[in-house]
Amino acid sequence: MNLSLQDIAPDQVDALKKQSQAAYDVEVKRLQDQNVHPKSLAGGGSRQGICGYFRFESSDSVDGSHAETIQITALSAMIGPDAPQQGIRVRFSGQATGTGTHLNTSDLYLLGMAPEAVNLIGVQLTLQLSISAGSIKVYIFEGTRLQAVLVNPQQSPPDFDGEFSGSGVGTFTQA
Structure with a gap:
């Protein structure tokens, strides 16, 4: 399937930006409630979009633990003030380890906003x-500074099911 970042309608992009900002604000509030150092909260700068089609693939634990590792990739993503209309084409590669159900999905559109996202x-x-x-x-x-929360469009019924909570690392690279 050949998906274009411009396949998402402008009203969907606007809704996702609002959803992403709301999730970001909730997380900032949670961090503030935990008396996190103010430098851990993302600062000013212009808000830029991060968007793309992401794949989430579970890999079985090899050590017999109940931990689940999810590989996260995006071969087609974009970062910039006008994303998804224009910006810097990037790829993403990362993983998160935690607890939850086995999950394999592809071509899930995610969008978020970050201050000076190109610096990521x-x-x-x-x-x-x-x-x-x-x-x-x-x-x-x-580091410890929250930069963005990427979210997916809410579908009814959802494109996938399952539960997962975990953490890990990842990197955007220029495509």
Whole structure:
């Protein structure tokens, strides 16, 4: 399947930006409630889009533990102030380890906003992945600083099912 980042309608992009910002605001509030150092909260700068089609693939634990590792990849993604209309083409590769159900999905569109998102290219990022009731949230941190929350469009019925909660690392590289 050949998917274009422009296949998402402008009203869907606007809804996803709002959903991403709401998830971001909730996480910032949670961090503030935990008395996290203010430098751990992303600062100013222009908000830029991060969007793309992501694949989530479970790999079985090899050590007999109940931990699940999910490989996260995006071969077609974009970062920039006008994404998805235009920006820097990037790929993403990462993984998260945690607990949950076996999951294999592909071509899930995710979108988020980050201050100066282009500065995230080529940097190893820390991830928190939350999957629940057809909803995926990928929390992206640079060091301890929350940068963005990538979210997927809500579908009824959902494109996938399963639950997962875990953390890991990932990197955007220029395509």
